[in-house]
Amino acid sequence: MTLKSPRSAPYTHARTSIGRTMGLVMLALLPATLFGFYQFGWPAMFLFASTLLAAVLAEALSLRLAGKPPRPFLLDGSALLTGWLLALTLPPWAPWWIGVVGSLLAIVIGKQMFGGIGQNLFNPAMVARVALLISFPLEMTLFTAPAPLFSAQAPGLVESLAITFGNPVGIDAVSSATTLGHFKTELGRGVSLDQAAAGTASLWQLIGGEAAGSLGETSALLILFGGLFLLYKRIITWHIPLAMLGTLALLASLFHLLDPDHYVGPLTHLMSGAAILGAFFIATDLVTSPVSLRGQLLFGAGCGLLVYVIRTWAGYPEGVAFAVMLMNACTPLIDHYLKPRIYGRDRKGEPLSYTEQAEKGGNA
Amino acid sequence: MDKAKKFKLFSIRGGVHPEDRKRLSAEQAIEPLPMPPLLHIPLQQHIGAPAEPLVRRGEMVKKGALLARSQGAISAPVHAPTSGRIMGIGGYPAHHVSGLSVRTITLKPDGREEWIDSLDPVAEPFSLAPEEIARRVAEAGIVGMGGATFPSAVKLNLRQRYRLHTLVINGAECEPYLTCDDRLMREQPGQVLDGVRLMARGLGVERVLFAIEDNKPAAQQAMRAAARDYPAVTVVGLPTRYPMGSEKHLVQTLTGRETPARGLTAELGIVVHNVATALAVYEALRHGRPLISRVMTVSGGAIRTPRNLRVPLGTPLSHLIDYCGGFTREPSRLISGGPMMGQPLPGTRVPVVKGSNGLLALTNEEVQGGREMPCIRCASCVQACPCGLVPLEMAAHIRAGSLDSSVRLGLLDCIACGSCAYVCPSHIPLVHCFNYAKGELAARQRAQHKQGETKRLAEARSARMEAAKQAKRAAMLKRKQEQEAKKASPTEAAPAETTPAENAQAEANP
Secondary structure (H helix, E strand, O other): OOOOOOOOOOOOOOOOOHHHHHHHHHHHHHHHHHHHHHHHHHHHHHHHHHHHHHHHHHHHHHHHHHOOOHHHHHHOOHHHHHHHHHHHOOOOOOOHHHHHHHHHHHHHHHHHHHOOOOOOOOOHHHHHHHHHHHHOHHHHOOOEOOOOOOOOOOOOHHHHHHHHHOOOOOOOOOEOOOHHHHHHHHHHOOOOHHHHHHOOOOHHHHHHOOOOOOHHHOOHHHHHHHHHHHHHOOOOOOHHHHHHHHHHHHHHHHHHHHOOOOOOOHHHHHHOOOHHHHHHHHOOOOOOOOOOHHHHHHHHHHHHHHHHHHHHHOOOOOOHHHHHHHHHHHHHHHHHHOOOOOOOEOOOOOEOOOHHHOOOOOOO | OHHHHHOOOOOOOOOEOOOOOHHHOOOOOOEEOOOOOOEEEEOOOOOOEOOEEOOOOOOEEOEOOEEEEOOOOOEOOEEOOOOEEEEEEEEEEOOOOOOOEEEEEEEEEOOOOOEOOOOOOOOOHHHOOHHHHHHHHHHOOOEOOOOOOOEHHHHHHHHHOOOOOEEEEEEOOOOOOOOHHHHHHHHOHHHHHHHHHHHHHHHOOOEEEEEEEOOOHHHHHHHHHHHOOOOOEEEEEEOOOEOOOOHHHHHHHHHOOOOOOOOOHHHHOEEEEEHHHHHHHHHHHHOOOOOOEEEEEEEOOOEOOOEEEEEEOOOEHHHHHHHOOOEOOOOOEEEEOOOOOOEEOOOOOOEOOOOOOEEEEEOHHHHOOOOOOOOOOOOHHHHHOOOOOOHHHHHHHHHOOOHHHHHHOOHHHOOOOOHHHHHOOOOOOHHHHHHHHHHHHHHHHHHHHHHHHHHHHHHHHHHHHHHHHHHHHHHHHHHHHHHHHHHHOOOOOOOOOOOHHHHHHHHHOO
16 A cells, blocks of 8 residues: 655645635735726726736746746745735836836845745835835826726726826826825925815725725725735734724824824824725735734734824825834844743743642632 | 533633544444454553563463553553464564554454453442552553553552542544544443543542533533433533643633643643543443453545444454445545544554554545645744644744754644644644654753763773772882882881781782
8 A cells, every 4th residue: 555655643734725825815905906997997907917917927037046846836826916915005007117127126136035935024015115116206106096997087098008008298197196195295384284184085085995096095995895804714813903003093193182283183094095905914914924913913013103103204105115114124023022822831931830829729 | 401501611722623524433333343363462552661471372361361461650451352362472563653563462363252250340349449449440451542541540640649639531532533432422421421430539539520522412412411410520511622632721621720831730630531541441340351442433535434443452454444344545644543643554454552543544635735835924823823832933943953942932832733734824744843853852862861871881980990090009009118118127027017918918919
């Protein structure tokens, strides 16, 4: 009889795989992505396709150079997900090469140079986004107001090809600031919050995804649904999203209460920008976040704090990418210090001692 | 029913819910397996020292006869599963993945099933002293039949060292596929309960908690009915979760208290025994019968008709498989025990031993093997670990060769339950990795001990040699001085201290 080489138990396995994990995350992103396509039309789809294609090609090339078998690693879906997340953080009408350069940065520098899947210290999509933002500030901050597909102001197919792949000069894109960008500029000029708020999208528009922004920033509601789906499927736990959004909301409420004229309120902070996307999809990136639940709470709180600090006092209107990357750098440290308590030991690792309560007995 | 409803349970950390697949064999009543043509009875079927054989080749023995006696404090005797002729005592493949040859008594059954005359049943076993119960349990060769095979009498004698108050009966049977304890509880609840109460007497405890997972309602019902007249015995329904049957986690579920690391549940005043062990105790005390057979589940997708069988110890596994209709297809894995913690088997020649609770022939689809991928730090293993460990980190340290740091991370607190490897999306064989590290550490420790001993002996030898040399030198010097003294003053009379006898001795030992 031919039996496989001996290996320790278990001889059964949950129906889990990397491909399933990545696939579920992509499934969770699908509604918000489709809605983004609808809101920003053909150019968004072209950019999305270029970014994902470039990510997969970059992955294949890197695997080839590293001498790893391409099939299992390409089929695990991780490169596709990285490209997807990156595409969601780009301005929807950005030229194709932004997506392609971004994917190369994400996969080659952000992931494969660290040793491939599971080895990277920083979230690859955020590495790419930050590098793009610093290198191409103009293209990365040129946001357009939503122009729903098939509506009058939406560009046609040919026009859209020109927006993504051609020379966009001459195309009169309705450029528009993001909500957070607008607040930043106006508050910076000394305008009070009430007046500044007049020129931005309403809270309902933010929730419904009718405000200017990147693909994934638009509909907070659909992103939130996606995040809840991931919680339900136990791909992520609640610790990072809740700690991150909770900290952000707490700080925003505190400062807004102290000085309502100069500090944006908590709901705007939560519903605009990439807060929800960041909390459920970026900060929870499995590879780059802590493994213990207490560590995840700390990590999430740190992300929330940094997002608020960057948005409020630093030079950029949005800070999720920076915040997550800074906390990524802390992950090894957090994992080193915050470990679960081992069964039968106290927090210091010493065996439990029952001498003082030996008389009490058990459950009786 | 009400009593159980009121019983407060505590939650444990982690755990998984593997598909239990107990339905394959749960409705198969226990059948006695026909006697095979040859029995191979290993001398070591327990933790501790192997038994010392008392029979010789060619000898005729009766059923229940003592074949080998226990040796040392932690050991167990071995008895004849049936009457027949001893064919020999020699090497035979062990019930172990290595298939290494171990000392085994081969018995050819004569088919007469004749019991020994010296059976010593006790009519009133509850009048026996605890020491006497433990002695009889030891003599019957009873060991922990959940798979750990620790001599049960040693566990009963824990009362001498700890203040015990509760006996917990582990009827969790949390491993998928296995149904042998379930069937025992359903078919022989009265006998099982009698054994349980005898063990409680042997331990000197009043309270018994009989814990059964909620996926075995029939067993719970049967045991509750049997225990109705005994207020000291509480049948408790446990949530169905693996590894509920882990002794320390079972105790935590029932009492909310954790056993100190590297310690025994006895430190909490609790001793845990298995259902099948209880039945063996009943047989030993009420009927005087030693442990010579056990109930096993033969199951898995590659077995034609899964069954629960009462099997004479020493039966080759091939005999069980044949009785269950053989394989429907080539099994991918052949396992002793359950799929979560069982041991791979080297083949079907090996015999059934006291700790065998299951024989599984699993197909590829059941094993769900996948290509091993790099760790994506998803922390599924951290959440699944019932011991609060960080398996991914331990494995990383072991792979990097730093075993000592993996120990600091809690390697030795790992109970090898397999929950981490079960959930790992990257299909990393984490338990295999930990087993390697534990084995390697043990080997290193042995090597270090040996090195230390060698060094100590070598140092002792050189010290001895040095002392001898010193003594010799001192003797020579003394002699020289005496001779010189003699030469220097030949006129003086011989010194009073030096007698002729002493001179003679010094000359004899130059």
